[in-house]
Amino acid sequence: MEWLRYLTVGLVALFLLESRSRTLAADIRGWEPFRNESTLEVLTVDKNAREHWSKFWLVVLDRQLYLRLGTRGAARINGNTKKPFVSIKIAGQRFDNVRVVQTPELTRAVAAAMAGKYWSDVIIRWFPHPMTVRLERSR
Secondary structure: OHHHHHHHHHHHHHHHHHHHHHHHHHHHOOOHHHOOOOEEEEEEEOOOOOEEEEEEEOEEEOOEEEEEEOHHHHHHHHOOOOOOEEEEEEOOEEEEEEEEEEOHHHHHHHHHHHHHHOOOHHHHOOOOOOEEEEEEEOO
16 A cells, blocks of 8 residues: 555655646746846847847837847848847746737837846947847747
């Protein structure tokens, strides 16, 4: 009967681990867990098939992830041969097939969120930021 007790404990542990991993997977579908991250890296591929990782500040608004791109970052996104998809690295995790969606209607809201999150935005905000984008994970 000892083996039955071990089997029961093992099954309960397995159930708890499996349900926890499902909860984490559900949580991770939104970008909220990354709200406090300072930066992320975006992989683009140019017309010569060269890969380039660019680092950007980020903000999360309503579980959505937004970037405000400077001139060089916007040029990399526009010249990306995998457009509209990129790969990103954030908090030690990599996400592929992330869609970049331009959101000019949210430029002010994203800029305000950046100003609230990053103290050095007091200077950075005066540089050109021709593109504001939302990053969407594929389902």
